[in-house]
Amino acid sequence: MSENKEFESQVALVTAGGAGIGRAISLQLAREGARVVVSDINDEAGQETIRLIEEAGGTGAYHHVDVSQSGEVDSLIPFTLETFGRLDLCVNNAGVGAMPTAMEDVERKAWDRAMNITLTGTFLCMQAQLRHLHAQGSGSVVNIASLAGISATPELTPYGASKHGVVSLTRSAAIEYADKGVRVNAVAPGAIETAALASLPEESRRGYEQEIPMKRLGQVEDIAEATCFLLSERASFITGVVLRVDGGTEA
Numbered sequence: 001m002s003e004n005k006e007f008e009s010q011v012a013l014v015t016a017g018g019a020g021i022g023r024a025i026s027l028q029l030a031r032e033g034a035r036v037v038v039s040d041i042n043d044e045a046g047q048e049t050i051r052l053i054e055e056a057g058g059t060g061a062y063h064h065v066d067v068s069q070s071g072e073v074d075s076l077i078p079f080t081l082e083t084f085g086r087l088d089l090c091v092n093n094a095g096v097g098a099m100p101t102a103m104e105d106v107e108r109k110a111w112d113r114a115m116n117i118t119l120t121g122t123f124l125c126m127q128a129q130l131r132h133l134h135a136q137g138s139g140s141v142v143n144i145a146s147l148a149g150i151s152a153t154p155e156l157t158p159y160g161a162s163k164h165g166v167v168s169l170t171r172s173a174a175i176e177y178a179d180k181g182v183r184v185n186a187v188a189p190g191a192i193e194t195a196a197l198a199s200l201p202e203e204s205r206r207g208y209e210q211e212i213p214m215k216r217l218g219q220v221e222d223i224a225e226a227t228c229f230l231l232s233e234r235a236s237f238i239t240g241v242v243l244r245v246d247g248g249t250e251a
């Protein structure tokens, strides 16, 4: 464990913490002293994140939650309070992509899936978290958005629309809770080297890299750093921002 214990005595909650960006954020929060509740729909993956947290000397607990199901989201805060006694830091990371499709060909099923998991899922989680953080009078929320929540996403309509919705939820909540001790921000990753990208042919990966001014893909740790900064007291006067972490792509 690192010496920097920014989140000592605090409790964090990360949705979709079983893989990629969510796992990296969970591990960094634990390294910085937080006790971390990891939720996911993939129980094996979520439990593996807890194993990695504990292996590094941290403390965590896994809880199965499909963010698109109200009944399951309802159990998230009670589980966290029963397990660790408090909740301070919330990361809404669950979101799903889809294969590129022309707008006129998008199937209703693909639209509903993006909306239900990425947008409604983020809303349901935020609502439960904000009720608790408002009553407590303190806390910090970070939503994982995307460049797709800021700019046009040709052929990725459901993803772009759902991520624009996540940005809207972030900004509205930031203002609603600004004078209640609760900050709400978003991180907008560019192309990040998660399993999906790593499995692409070398040529496609290089294509992505060439489009990025820094000529490299982002790493999950880049997103974890930005998220932990926004969650922390170092960002105490920052609320309502959508922080691009994209190697200069959108500049």
Ligand SMILES: NC(=O)c1ccc[n+]([C@@H]2O[C@H](COP(=O)([O-])OP(=O)(O)OC[C@H]3O[C@@H](n4cnc5c(N)ncnc54)[C@H](O)[C@@H]3O)[C@@H](O)[C@H]2O)c1
Binding pocket: 015, 016, 017, 018, 019, 020, 021, 022, 039, 040, 041, 042, 045, 065, 066, 067, 068, 093, 094, 095, 096, 097, 117, 121, 144, 145, 146, 147, 188, 189, 190, 191, 192, 193, 194, 195, 196, 197
């Ligand atoms: N990887 C990128 O390049 C990139 C870029 C921009 C934004 N993002 C966003 O970052 C977030 C994480 O992406 P990633 O690439 O690390 O994902 P990933 O595909 O590596 O991991 C996704 C995790 O989400 C879980 N999950 C799926 N559906 C769920 C649900 N309904 N409820 C709870 N958990 C669920 C999966 O089990 C898995 O563990 C997403 O919101 C994604 O849109 C990723």
